Every structure is written in C-alpha cells, then in structure tokens.
Amino acid sequence: MLGFTIRRILQMIPTILAVALLVFVIFSIIPGSFASSLMSDGRGGADADMLARINAEFGLDKPVHVRFFEYITGLIQFDLGTSFKFREPVTDVINARIWASLKLSIAAMVFAIAIGVPLGFIAALRPGSILDTITMVFAVSGLSMPQFWLGLLLMYFFALQLGWLPSFGYGGGQLKYLILPAITLGVTPLALLARTTRAGVLEIMNEDFIRTAHSKGMSNARVIRWHLLRNVMVLVVTTIGLQFGSMMGQAVVIEKLFAWPGIGLLLVDSVAVRDIPVVQGTILVIVVWFLVINTFVDIIYAAIDPRIKQT
Amino acid sequence: MFKSLTLSAVLMIGAATTALAQDPQSGGTLNFTAPYGSTFGTLDIQSSSSTQDEFPSKAIHRSLYDWNSDKGEPELELASEVEVSEDGKTFTYKLRDATFHDGEPLTADDVIYSYKRLATPSNAFAGARYFTNLEGIAAFQDGSSPDISGLKKIDDKTFSLTFTGATEPGYDLMRGNAAIYQDGAAEKADFLSNPVGLGPFKFVENVPGSRVVTEKYDGFYEEGKPYLDRVNLILLGDASARDVAFRNQEIDVSVLGPSQYVAYQADPALKDQILEVAEVYTRNVGFNPEFEPFSHKEVRQAFNHAINTDLIIDRLVKNKAYRATGFLPISSPAYNQDAVPYEYDVEKAKQLLADAGYPDGFDMTLTATQNESWGMTIVEAIIPMLNAAGIRVTANPVEGSVLGEVVPAGDFEAFMWSNVSGPDPYAVMTSFYSKTPISAGNYWRFNNAEFDALYEQARDENDPTKRTDLLRQANDIIQEEAAMWFFNYNKAVMAYQPWVHGLQANATELAIQNYEDVWIDDTAPDSRK
Numbered sequence: 018m019l020g021f022t023i024r025r026i027l028q029m030i031p032t033i034l035a036v037a038l039l040v041f042v043i044f045s046i047i048p049g050s051f052a053s054s055l056m057s058d059g060r061g062g063a064d065a066d067m068l069a070r071i072n073a074e075f076g077l078d079k080p081v082h083v084r085f086f087e088y089i090t091g092l093i094q095f096d097l098g099t100s101f102k103f104r105e106p107v108t109d110v111i112n113a114r115i116w117a118s119l120k121l122s123i124a125a126m127v128f129a130i131a132i133g134v135p136l137g138f139i140a141a142l143r144p145g146s147i148l149d150t151i152t153m154v155f156a157v158s159g160l161s162m163p164q165f166w167l168g169l170l171l172m173y174f175f176a177l178q179l180g181w182l183p184s185f186g187y188g189g190g191q192l193k194y195l196i197l198p199a200i201t202l203g204v205t206p207l208a209l210l211a212r213t214t215r216a217g218v219l220e221i222m223n224e225d226f227i228r229t230a231h232s233k234g235m236s237n238a239r240v241i242r243w244h245l246l247r248n249v250m251v252l253v254v255t256t257i258g259l260q261f262g263s264m265m266g267q268a269v270v271i272e273k274l275f276a277w278p279g280i281g282l283l284l285v286d287s288v289a290v291r292d293i294p295v296v297q298g299t300i301l302v303i304v305v306w307f308l309v310i311n312t313f314v315d316i317i318y319a320a321i322d323p324r325i326k327q328t
Numbered sequence: 329m330f331k332s333l334t335l336s337a338v339l340m341i342g343a344a345t346t347a348l349a350q351d352p353q354s355g356g357t358l359n360f361t362a363p364y365g366s367t368f369g370t371l372d373i374q375s376s377s378s379t380q381d382e383f384p385s386k387a388i389h390r391s392l393y394d395w396n397s398d399k400g401e402p403e404l405e406l407a408s409e410v411e412v413s414e415d416g417k418t419f420t421y422k423l424r425d426a427t428f429h430d431g432e433p434l435t436a437d438d439v440i441y442s443y444k445r446l447a448t449p450s451n452a453f454a455g456a457r458y459f460t461n462l463e464g465i466a467a468f469q470d471g472s473s474p475d476i477s478g479l480k481k482i483d484d485k486t487f488s489l490t491f492t493g494a495t496e497p498g499y500d501l502m503r504g505n506a507a508i509y510q511d512g513a514a515e516k517a518d519f520l521s522n523p524v525g526l527g528p529f530k531f532v533e534n535v536p537g538s539r540v541v542t543e544k545y546d547g548f549y550e551e552g553k554p555y556l557d558r559v560n561l562i563l564l565g566d567a568s569a570r571d572v573a574f575r576n577q578e579i580d581v582s583v584l585g586p587s588q589y590v591a592y593q594a595d596p597a598l599k600d601q602i603l604e605v606a607e608v609y610t611r612n613v614g615f616n617p618e619f620e621p622f623s624h625k626e627v628r629q630a631f632n633h634a635i636n637t638d639l640i641i642d643r644l645v646k647n648k649a650y651r652a653t654g655f656l657p658i659s660s661p662a663y664n665q666d667a668v669p670y671e672y673d674v675e676k677a678k679q680l681l682a683d684a685g686y687p688d689g690f691d692m693t694l695t696a697t698q699n700e701s702w703g704m705t706i707v708e709a710i711i712p713m714l715n716a717a718g719i720r721v722t723a724n725p726v727e728g729s730v731l732g733e734v735v736p737a738g739d740f741e742a743f744m745w746s747n748v749s750g751p752d753p754y755a756v757m758t759s760f761y762s763k764t765p766i767s768a769g770n771y772w773r774f775n776n777a778e779f780d781a782l783y784e785q786a787r788d789e790n791d792p793t794k795r796t797d798l799l800r801q802a803n804d805i806i807q808e809e810a811a812m813w814f815f816n817y818n819k820a821v822m823a824y825q826p827w828v829h830g831l832q833a834n835a836t837e838l839a840i841q842n843y844e845d846v847w848i849d850d851t852a853p854d855s856r857k
Contacts, residue, residue, distance in 0.1 A: 049729035055377050055454060056736060057697075057728030059609065059747040065736065065767035067454060074452035102369045105520060113536035172572045184572045185564060187538040273366060276564045278537025282366045291729050 021319055025312045029305070036304045037297065041088060044293050045081050051101040052077070054290040075101050088297070097301070098294035102287070107298040111280060115302065117187060118279035121271070122264040124195050125203035126257070133207040134253060137214025142241075144219060152211055159208025168201040168274045185276040198275040202268055206260035210253065217252040221245055250321050258314030262307035352830065352847040357558040357856045361573075363583040363839065366565045367537050371523045372514070373507050374446055377454035379837055382504040383561045384540040387843050388429075389509075389525035392421070392439070393502035394842070397832040400659065400751070402498030406434065406508060406526065416494030416790050423485045426549040428510050429530045436487040441511040443479055444468070458500035463490045494790060499752035504840070528554035528844035538563060548844065555830070555847035577853055580828050583839050584821040585700060586646035592823055600826075605833040606650050606659045607820045608750025611702040613694065613813035614772045619741040621690045628810035630680035632670035634717035635710050639672075641816055644709055645701055649816035654807035655749055655756070657817035659835040662753035662799040667807060669814065677717035689718020695735075696744035697728050702815070707744060736767045743771070746818065751836050753799045757783055760806055772811045779805045827852035 052068040072078045076087070091098055097107035140152035175197060176184035188194040221227060222245065230240045269281035280299045287295040362368065362383040369376050373385035394405035404410060407421040426434040446455045447462075449469045459465050464477030478490035489497060500506065508526060513519055523531050528550070529542035540561040544554055564570045567585050574582040584592060584602075592598040613631070615622035622628060641649050650658055653667035681689060697703045704725050711721045726734065735743050749756050759769035761783050766773060779802050786798040807814065820838035824831055830846040848856055 049727055049733055051729075053733035053736075054729035056732030058379065059745050064457060064769070065765065067452070067457060068736075068767075070449055070452040074450065102367075104370050104372065104375055110536070117537070169568055169572070172569070176578075177572055177576045180576075184576050184578055185569050186562065186578075187535060273566050274569050276366070276538065276562070276566070276569060278366075278535065278563075283537065286366050289727065289729065 018316070018319065022312075022316055025315050029308045029312065032308060033301065033304065037089065037092060037301060038085075040297050040300050041085055044291070044296060045084070049291050050077060051075065051291045051293070075099075092301075097298040100287075100292055100295045102290055102292040102295070107294045110283070110295055111298050111302055114278050114280045114283050117277060118265050118268065118272075118281065120190075120195065121198055121202060121268055121277060121279055122261065124199035125264060125268075126206065126261050128199055128203035129207035129210055129260070130257060133210030134214050136207075137211040138218055138249075140211070141215040141218035141222065149215075152215070156208040156211045156215075159204045160212075162204070164201055164205065165270050165274060167204060168197070168271060171197050171201055172274075185274075187276070187278050198271050198277050201274075202264065202271045206257075206264070209260060210256055213256045214249065214253055217249040218245065221248045224248075247321060251318060254314055254317050254321065258311050262310035265306050266303045350829065350849065352555050353849055354552075354555045354847070355557050355857065356555075356848040356852055357560060358556050358581075358828070358843065358846055358848065359560050359562055359579045359856070360581050360841070360843070361562050361564045361570060361579050361583070363565060363567075363570060366563055368534070368540060368561075368563065370520065371531070371534065371540075372520055373505050374442070374455060374509065375451070375453055376505055379840070382837070382840050384531075384534075384542065385504050385507060385525075386527070386840055387529040387540075387542045387559050387561065388523050388527045388531050389504070389507035390426075390527050391502055391504065391506045391508060393498040395502050395751070395834060395836050397834045400661070400835060402496075402502040402751075404498075405502070406439075417492070418488055418490045419497060420482065420486065420488040423487075424549055426526050427547045428526055429524045429545055429547075430510075431547065432510060434508065434526060435484045435511070436481040437484075437511045438508055439487050440479055440481055441513075442506075442508045444476060445509070445514060446506065447476065453505070455503065455505045458497075458503070458506055461492045461495060463492055494788070496752065496754070499755060528842075529556075529559050532558075550844060554844035556843065559843050574823060574825075577825065580825045580848070580856070581831070582823045584648075584823055586644070586648045588823075589648045589821050590646045598823060601824050601828075602821060603824060603831055603833060603838070604819055604821045605835050605838050606657055607818040607838060608657055608659055608748060608835055609746045609818040610652055610655050610657055610749040611649070611746045611815040611818065612652070612655070612744070613815065614735070614740075614743050614745065614747075615812060616738065616741050617773050617775075618738070619692065621684070621686060621692065622742070624684035624686075625809055626680040626684035627686065627690075628812075629670065630677040630684070630717060631714070631719060631813050632810050633673045633680065634677035634719060635713050635813060636672040637669065637813075637815060640706060640709055644705060645816065648819050648821055649701070650819055652814035652816050654803045654814065655760075655812070656753055656799070656803045657749050659817075660750045660753050660756075662796045662803055664800050664804055667804065670810070674713075674717050681718055686718065689720060691720045691722070692741045693722045693724050694742045694744060695724040695726055695731065695740045697726060697731050699728075699746070701818070702744055702746045706815070735771050738766045738773070744815075745771075747771070749817070753796065753803075754786055757786070757799055757802050760802070760811065774806065774809070774811050776805055776809060779809075825852070827856070 052071040076084060100107050100110050103110050136152050140149040143149055172184045175182045182193055182197055186194055227240060227244055230244050266281060268279055269285050271277065272279040272282040280302060284296060284299040362380055364380040368384060369378050369381050371384065373381055373389055390406055392406050393402040396403045406424060406426060408424040409422045411420040423434055423436065445451065446453050447459045447465060447468060462476060462478040464473060467473035468476045480488045482488060510524060528545055528548045530545045532541040532543050534540050542559045544557050548554060562579060564573060567588060570582045571588055573579045592602055615628055617623045637651060641647060641651055651669055653669045654664060656663050694707055696707045704723060707723045714721050734740050758764055760774040760779060762775040762780050764770040782798050782802040786795045789795040789798060822838055827848045829849065832841055832845065834840055
C-alpha cells in the first residue's frame with residue numbers, strides 16, 4: 018500500500034508542472050495587464066510613464082522566458098510570488114481564504130453525502146415506489162437548477178421571510194453563516210450522488226452473487242451489509258472524489274452570491290485585474306486539491322477493492 | 329426641467345432627504361457595503377487607485393483636503409489654514425491639532441514623509457501624478473536629490489508646497505490615496521495588517537474577502553464626532569444579494585443599479601430612502617479621428633444625431649442617468665446649462681454623412697466592455713439606430729483591463745467608456761488639450777486651436793470665475809466638434825435604511841462617505857445599537 022501511495026503522489030508532479038506552464042503561457046498571451054486594469058474604471062488613474070513604472074515594478078517588462086524561469090524557480094521553493102493588487106505574498110493572500118473555501122467545500126460535501134447516499138439507497142431498494150419517484154424528481158431538479166437561483170430562493174425564504182439565518186457573509190465563522198451557502202453548493206452533488214447510488218445499487222442487486230446470497234437464506238440486512246454496500250461504495254467513492262475535488266473551483270458563484278471569502282472568488286477577481294501571481298497561485302491550489310482528493314480516493318479504492326491495487 | 333438644475337440643486341437632491349430636523353445621536357453600528365468587487369485590495373491606500381479600497385480608508389485615514397459635498401469643492405481638512413502666494417504657486421499650510429490612532433500628534437514630518445512616499449518612483453504609486461508639477465520633483469525622481477525642493481517643512485506644524493505654475497492642489501490632495509501617514513509608517517512590520525491613521529475610526533479587524541471592522545476613535549479632531557461606535561465595511565459585490573440583505577435589514581446602505589432603482593422607486597417602503605446625485609462621470613463613445621470617417625466633424629455629428637439617446641436612457645438605463653450635452657457634467661461648475669443636446673434626427677444624420685462624402689455610410693468597429701450601463705447592452709441597442717443612418721457597426725467586446733490597454737494605445741476606431749469628468753474642470757479639460765498625449769488621457773485625439781487657446785487662457789487665469797467661464801466655452805467647443813457621442817452623466821443612487829442619517833450627496837463618488845457625519849436613530853434594529 019505504501020508503494021502504491023508513493024507512486025500516486027509522484028504522478029501529481031508532472032501534472033502540477035504542466036498546469037503551471039499552461040497557466041503562465043495563457044496569461045502571457047491574453048491582452049490586458051494589471052497596469053491597464055487600473056485604467057478600466059475611466060478615472061484616468063495613471064499615464065503612460067506610470068504604467069511603465071508599474072510594469073517594471075512587477076517585472077512585467079522582462080521577456081516571457083525570464084519571467085517563466087523566475088516563476089518556476091520560485092515555485093520549486095514554494096514561493097508563489099507577490100500579488101500585484103494586494104502587494105503581499107501570494108501564499109498569505111491564499112492562506113487568508115483557503116480555510117473558508119475548505120470549510121464550505123467540506124460542509125457542502127457532508128450535506129450531499131449525508132442525504133444523497135441514503136436517499137439513493139432507499140430509492141433503489143424500493144424501485145418504482147412513490148419514494149423512488151420523489152427522489153428521482155428531486156435529483157433531476159437538483160442537477161438542472163441553477164445554483165445562483167437556488168441560492169436566491171433560499172436567501173428569500175430562510176433569511177428574508179423566516180429570518181432564521183443571515184443572508185450573506187462569513188460572520189465570525191459561525192455555523193449559521195455556513196448553512197445556506199453549503200446547502201446551495203451541496204445540492205448538485207447531492208442529486209448526483211442520489212442518482213449514482215440508486216443506479217449502482219439497482220445494478221448490483223441484479224448480480225448473480227446477490228441472488229445466490231438470498232437463495233442461501235441470508236437475511237436482507239446481511240446481504241446489503243456484506244455484499245451490496247462494499248460493491249456500491251467503489252462507484253459512490255468515485256463520484257464523491259470527483260465532486261469534492263472540483264468543488265473548490267465550482268464554488269465561485271456561491272461565494273459571490275453569499276459574499277463568502279473563498280479562493281474561487283479570489284481567482285475570478287484576480288483574473289479581471291490581471292493579478293497574475295494570484296491567478297497562478299489559486300489555480301495551482303485548486304489543481305493540487307483536486308489531485309490530492311483523487312489520490313486519496315485511489316487509496317480508498319485499493320482498501321475497498323484489493324484488485325485495484327494490483328492494476 | 330433639466331436646464332433648471334443648478335449645481336447646488338443637483339447636489340441637494342439626496343442631501344435633502346437626510347437633512348432631518350433631529351439632533352444627531354451617538355452610538356451604534358453602521359453596516360456599510362462596498363459594492364465594487366469581492367475583495368479589498370490593500371489597506372495601504374497610498375498604493376491603491378481603486379474606489380473599493382477607499383471604503384475602509386475613508387474611515388481610517390484622512391488627506392490634507394476633503395471634498396465638501398454641499399459646496400461642491402475641496403476644502404481644507406488636516407490644515408486649519410492655508411496662505412497662497414500672489415503668483416498662486418506656493419501654498420503654506422498650518423496643520424490642525426490632530427492625533428493618529430496611537431495618540432501621536434500630526435506634524436509636518438508626517439506630511440513630508442507621506443508625499444515623498446507617494447512620489448517615489450520605485451513605489452510606482454498612481455498618486456505620484458499629483459506631484460508632477462511640484463518644484464524639484466524631477467531631481468527627486470531621478471535620484472539626484474533626496475528631497476523635493478517644493479516640499480518644505482517650516483516648523484512642526486507648518487509646511488509649504490511650491491508648484492511650477494499656478495494650481496489648485498485641493499482636487500488632487502483630497503483624494504483617498506493622498507492620505508497622510510505617520511512618519512515611517514510603512515517601515516513598521518504590521519503596517520499592512522494594522523493601519524494607523526488620522527481618521528474618525530480605528531482599524532479593528534480585516535477578514536479578507538468579507539469585511540473590515542473599525543471602531544470610534546475618541547481622539548478624532550472634530551468635536552463630538554464621530555457619532556457611531558463602529559463601522560463595518562462589508563464586501564457585497566452581487567447586486568441581488570445586496571438587495572436581499574438590504575430588505576432583510578442586514579446592511580444599512582446599498583448602491584443601486586438601474587433595475588433596482590426602478591424597483592425601489594416603485595416600493596412605498598423604500599422610495600423615500602433613496603439618495604441620488606449626478607456623479608462626475610461622462611458615458612460616451614469616443615471616436616478615433618485617424619479612422620478616416622471620424623476625421624470629419626459632420627460624421628461625428630451624424631453619429632450623435634442618429635441615436636435616440638433619450639430612449640436608451642429611459643429603457644435601458646432606467647433613467648438612472650442624466651442626458652449628456654457636452655463632456656463636463658451637470659455637477660461641474662463649468663457646465664453650460666444652456667447647452668442643447670444633439671437631437672435625434674436620422675434624416676439629418678444621413679445628410680451630414682452625405683456632406684462628408686459618405687452617402688452610402690461606412691463600416692466601423694466599436695470596442696466596449698460588458699458593463700451594464702455603458703457596455704455591450706447599449707452597443708447592441710444603438711447598432712440598429714446607427715445602421716438606419718448608414719453607419720454599420722461591428723461590436724468588439726473586451727474586458728475592462730483590455731479596454732484600459734487598447735484605448736490609451738490608440739488601438740481602436742471607436743470605444744464606449746465612462747470617463748471621469750470632474751470635479752476639477754481644468755484637470756478634465758487637459759484631456760482635450762492637443763499637447764496631451766493619448767496615453768495621458770487625450771483618448772479622443774482632440775486637436776482644436778480654438779480650444780487650445782481657451783485652455784491656455786484658463787491655465788493662466790487666477791480669477792476662478794473667469795477661469796470657469798473659459799472652461800465652459802472650451803466645453804462648448806468639444807460639443808460643437810462632436811468629439812464623442814455624448815451619452816449620459818452617471819446618476820449614482822444609494823438606498824439607505826430609515827434610521828440612517830447624515831449621508832452626503834458626494835458627486836465625486838456617492839458611495840464614499842465621511843462616516844463621522846453619519847448617525848443612526850432609535851428605530852435601528854437591536855443588532856445596530
């Protein structure tokens with residue numbers, strides 16, 4: 018297992034380097050710069066000399082290959098550079114927001130797993146029942162409903178009409194501020210998990226080894242526990258891993274709507290003002306998060322199904 | 329009605345709504361929203377040119393001058409008096425008795441440190457341009473002198489500024505990013521995380537991406553102020569979320585967009601708590617005269633005649649704007665109240681095109697951003713109108729940072745933008761002076777000898793009334809020459825809760841308030857008391 022884990026971790030390195038190169042090249046090519054973004058509000062904030070000074074100050078007047086070399090050299094030493102906008106180290110800028118992002122992602126995923134997986138199971142165990150129908154209608158709605166609209170609806174009912182929860186903000190990190198954004202963000206993975214779990218359970222229920230277990234006189238509960246659950250978990254864990262891994266990057270709409278100080282929103286804002294060090298840093302963090310989660314999922318696979326470890 | 333609006337009347341539209349016959353009450357918390365994005369950039373306001381960063385800085389810091397919203401002009405803030413030399417070049421300031429939040433008194437050394445920091449080239453601060461005509465700035469910036477000869481300490485409480493020509497420094501030195509720091513402030517380890525200023529509120533906490541919290545500074549120099557105990561500057565960039573939060577009484581103030589403006593006006597519970605002002609921004613389509621058709625005045629005038637501007641302001645901007653006549657806005661002292669906007673007349677537009685040698689019209693590209701009020705929405709609306717006159721427009725949508733790159737580089741045929749048009753009419757008119765490079769603000773490549781003569785007369789004129797009159801005439805030339813499509817002047821609109829008082833109709837940027845003048849009454853919810 019240790020060798021398997023090390024192999025998976027080493028496989029992350031070329032992916033990270035490829036992403037770093039890609040992001041650097043893209044933002045070196047596209048028009049617009051941090052200096053020009055200072056002009057975008059039409060206030061005439063700087064003239065050509067000043068813009069040149071700003072470019073020189075941030076090293077943007079150097080050739081692309083020199084900048085890339087400096088960037089990679091810094092990256093190897095875990096130095097993501099200095100933000101043009103915040104004038105602080107990028108690690109500090111990201112550090113101040115990463116915990117809010119993690120908190121939101123974990124809360125949304127816990128919500129999705131806690132409801133989506135049992136719902137999928139129950140629906141599959143009673144296919145065609147009213148419960149199954151309701152679950153699937155809910156799942157399809159959850160997948161197709163725009164998160165922005167759902168968030169506004171939740172705000173309207175739980176904040177404006179009922180007054181139970183705050184409509185926006187981070188507060189002091191209290192749970193009440195987390196509930197609405199986490200539910201909004203968690204509904205899509207919840208629906209996906211419910212559908213995936215239901216499909217997985219139905220498929221395995223028709224397998225020969227399940228019929229054999231039943232014919233041997235094994236109780237329904239024991240069949241589910243010993244034969245069904247373990248097999249379905251591979252599919253469910255895959256879905257959880259993919260959803261959880263991509264959640265940090267997907268949360269930007271929710272972060273904006275609820276004024277949640279996560280890194281998704283930081284990324285979008287930084288792209289708009291061409292704060293390239295922050296853009297590169299946040300994308301790397303999101304990619305590393307995705308890779309870590311999926312490496313972790315691979316390890317869990319191996320624990321659930323030892324055949325995977327051997328492939 | 330439009331013509332009858334005077335500067336003071338416009339400024340008072342909102343102010344009247346807050347001027348209640350009540351004595352200000354002390355105490356309470358104000359939840360103020362910062363609507364222009366999802367982050368504050370930096371708490372080092374000198375290094376920033378972002379309006380968003382001014383929200384916390386206006387609570388924490390102060391500049392030498394401040395904007396007086398009632399009078400519509402800058403006035404002394406950190407100095408109790410100023411003596412101006414006869415030639416209008418030297419300003420000698422006597423600093424007021426003010427203390428920083430750590431109790432240290434304001435001295436001339438603080439001012440000199442702050443202005444030198446702003447002007448230091450390696451810092452690359454946008455505010456350095458405020459000192460371009462300060463005596464000795466070139467020697468300081470090229471490193472041949474450690475000091476600026478035009479910036480002198482006379483004694484602990486007195487200093488002077490000497491410029492190379494007659495000037496009015498208040499317009500620049502009132503800006504948020506010309507804030508006065510304590511001598512050596514930037515060298516302190518906690519400078520960025522714990523700013524110390526001269527403002528009415530002390531810094532308490534910054535939750536990046538969420539809010540900045542400030543609390544009353546008891547040693548503030550204005551007697552009895554600030555009234556509030558606490559001001560929370562809350563980041564809330566999404567308009568829909570801001571609307572819900574405002575209606576849910578979680579925030580006390582909300583900046584409104586066109587759609588919300590209509591909804592709030594129609595809501596009996598909200599319509600009486602709206603503050604509005606004509607801001608100093610002019611939305612326009614700028615023409616590049618090096619693009620052959622736009623070298624003809626008749627073509628530029630035809631463009632203005634071809635568009636039903638009033639209809640667009642009514643339907644798309646929801647009347648959250650004032651129809652523009654010239655470049656200078658109605659809140660400018662040099663605004664010409666008798667100016668008549670270009671009338672909507674397609675036949676006249678066709679005739680003008682024919683007169684200029686374009687009887688079949690011409691093709692052009694219009695570069696614009698996705699801005700709701702002066703971007704692609706408006707471009708899409710004017711395309712069929714222009715097409716009816718023979719001007720066939722292709723839209724070129726870009727991001728804000730790209731617009732900020734292509735326009736100063738002159739890389740466009742026409743652009744749509746919202747450009748600052750005040751508060752100082754002389755500074756604004758510099759953008760149309762033929763000797764001003766495109767990159768320094770003459771985006772319209774305006775070149776008119778008559779205008780230049782008026783501008784130079786205004787530059788050399790010390791009498792403010794005569795100077796304003798000359799600038800008004802210069803503005804008339806811009807209108808006659810149709811340097812742009814004169815679209816509208818921004819009407820900034822802010823909704824506030826009924827318990828909030830003392831907001832100012834700030835024409836330079838409505839959302840930037842002097843929080844020390846704001847107070848809340850007993851009807852505020854418990855969370856604010």
